[in-house]
Amino acid sequence: MPASVLASAVTAVSRDEKTTEISPIQLTPAAEVINHPAFPTCVWDLEPTDDNIVQVAHGRRCGPLRIHYQIHGDGPIRVLLICGIAARHTAWQRQTLYFGHERADKYSVLVADNRGAGDSDKPWWYSTSEMATDLVDVMNHVGWTHRRQIHVVGLSLGGMIAQELGLLIPERISTLNLIHTAARIESSFTDNMVDYLRVLKPKTLDQTLQASALAMFNNDWLVQPDDCSIPQKGTPKVKFPPTEKADGEYLMFETNYQRYAAQEISKQRMPGYSDADKWAILGHFIACGFHSKSDAQLRQIAEKVGGERILVLHTKDDMMIPSRYGQRLIDVMRPGMALMMGGSGHVPKLEKAKWFNELLEKSFAKGEELTRQGKV
Template identity: 35%
Template sequence: MGLNGSLTDWKRHTKYFGHQHASRYTCLVFDNRGVGRSDKPLSFYSTSEMAQDAVDLVASLGWIDLAAPAERSIHVIGASMGGMIAQEVGVLIPDRLASLTLCCTAPRLVRTGPFLETVHQRASMFIPRHIDVDLQRIAKDLFADGFLDQPDTEYGDPTKNFPTRRDRFAAGVLKKRADTDRYTVKGFLMQVVACYFHTKSPAQLKALGDNVGRERITICHGTNDLMLTFRHGEILHEEIGEGVTWKVFEGSGHMLSWEREHEVNQMIEEAVGKWS
């Protein structure tokens, strides 16, 4: 999962794969270091170290055997910062991956707008504000215009829904901020460091494509993503090379897992079905 996101943020996908279709799929979700129920050491975090965390976890559960001959047995999906980590997983164990899906992520951070505008956007993450103002800023960065203003339809039972998706989003943020054990400023800042120093060169991305197999890689991005602009996804696609599946979500923002839930599930299911 992405920056300061926990395993529960995969719920729209684990509901589909791990519950509704549990006879066909087994899902593993986890908290990255720095958030949720995982440790939050005060140290330099890197996406490569966080990828090693993931590989160690999968190996400890017996999903892969690093001492045995390589077998393509796992499907890896990463979103945003998680997509950066997933790239590093592909570097560490390319011949263990049956497929690799990279959602709304980047090979490295590039400036795609005016310099001062870019600086202001990045710095605004750390400026204390009234909660209403901060919620508005976060929503603007994460979602396409108009999405959160629509009625909340999370549950079939209307009595369980909020008036709008914006109300559901705000409640989630407030609940997270109230849990000061699982969500800490220290852990958040260490994850930010990992994002800012994540760098994959064109040569490294070409090698990723060569070693994982471009036909096994899916890249998707929303055209209205303000957190990691659409250009980041284009660079990832261009530098891994022709042969990957490139899915463009027109008019969507950074939170494809919510905005385009069913289409993302279908996209993942197609990749998993093709390479299982």
Template identity: 40%
Template sequence: MMRFPTIAQITRHPAFETAVWKLRPHQSGLLPVGATRGGPYNISWGIHGNGPTKMMLIGGLGVTRADWQRQTYHFGHLHGDRYSVLLVDNLGVGASDKPLHAMKGGYTTPGLARDLLEVADHVGWTAPRSLHVGGGSLGGMIAQEVARQAPGRIAKLALWSTTARYERATSGSWSEHLSRIWGMVAPKSLEADVQGIARACFPASWLAALPADDDIVDEDVEEEKGADHKARRPMPMPMPMPRFDTNYERWAAGEIAKHRRGHITRTGHWMQVFAAARHSLSAEQLQSLGDEVGRERILVLHGDADGLMPVDLGRILMAELRPARAIVVEGMGHAPIQERADWLNGVLEEWFADEERPSG
């Protein structure tokens, strides 16, 4: 078993300050949403790029806008003339509000989806078949609800490392699965928390491997002040910087930074856990989702080495939703946005660019 470096060791590493790339959005703000659902509460959002293909990427449990940096840089900066990438800090994480009580329609996957659609309405992303939606884990559950609430606005839908509902998995006992989930979400020290999430989400071989030789991006980002604003066109500046020695160190540095900025709290974390636990779509509801969105528009991916959400749950989703493309990826863990960022970017680029066929 890999011996993880301590948080103190990681924060002293010369590369620590480069772990979170400073990518300036073209537009961003804090939007009050949920006025008729127990709110209003503020949701932090940002758009990177100004291209015609509108991408909405939806984060999972504890995932903030910064966690998407490799997708943000690829689509919203390197190819920002082709893509506009909308990122949102879900209720309970990042710079969005983190209220304790489960407001009416708030900390549920339908409520979190409604928040996203209010943001999309606010920025004018309302045209039919214009939204290219992607999400993993809890983000994949929210993406399912976005598609259910606005099927006519979906151009393409990509789901990964997610499920329609929690049920008994055949790979190991259900009690073992629940034990793994509890081991990740139970209150513990930051040291144990980061290490536990790493073990659940990533293959050990990836955690111990040398990081890819990525460029470090620094755009001298400005802090949000709460009002919507348009930033200047970003000018990514790859810079030669110190490198971490393992993927674990690089990933853990990002997690430590989120905690230091107050973007992860116990309150928000547990409210998001409750939302994921209560997500449940029946086979009939998935059938309706596929019919209304159009199965030729839907892609589902799941790794067979997912230690948090067993691949059997992904197989059930594939069988009941019957998407045009369903792929079980050998050796992939729970979080491809980091573990297989370049590969996932290529999959999404191909899928979102694929010529749409009539759905009816």
């Protein structure tokens, strides 16, 4: 995601401590979110089939370092979900639940904390190619090495990492799903560095949460009733809260913004989160800002992976990575599935979770069918 867009959004909201007077919509203060009955249940306890830390990057810059990963489900269809800037693996929990628990006999879902996030190490060097190679090391460790075995899904920075995988291991990829991402962000090094430093400027919790939400999501969606499909009793390997917390149930918030804010606050309260994470976020921004794939490289990815195995999804209203970046991917790569929509922001996995999950299912099914037909 372009740092300039996030920085300008943060600056706009931080002009006044009373952020709700500036915002075009009323957003719940963080203190009220924390005191909401649903707050202790906003991060779901999804029991993985494999939860481990593996050493990667042997012989590479900053290596070796540790990457935390989980696998959910034990089905034959392998899905890799790649996180964006500063995101932990729990950012994919709606997709992890859908594929790795509700359909655990069909899918195996691999989610990892990229270097600089969650329980993975936070080194001094970040690039999309290095982060992609980290994931190759993880997949080698868990045995995901077969031809046309992996359905790769990457959002934003994760989509840039996914492009690198398309160059590194194209023969292993069954489908390549590029969501709200870009081949290159068009801004200068100086502009990027100024914007990165502005992002790191100290702000209140409300300023940070509201600025990011207003920049990432459709503002109408933020104030609409919470539309999350929460875990239901009987779903395989889903642990429910203790009865003294929320009566043993996962609870709903009043609005979508409240759920987003609760998950962001919970992320900062998780064990291991520290000031080092803030500087690791800078590393993620740098990786994003320096990611660059030429038209020739994009065509190479499409040729080696197979254009019919590629999905590109973007929306016209994305404020983080404008739609022209998605259109370039579509024009150059000529993917088998190309969608340029309206009506949502940068994060369809949250704003349109049901539709998004079903779209991915269609993409995965298409890749599996191509492999069955012998198109390798």
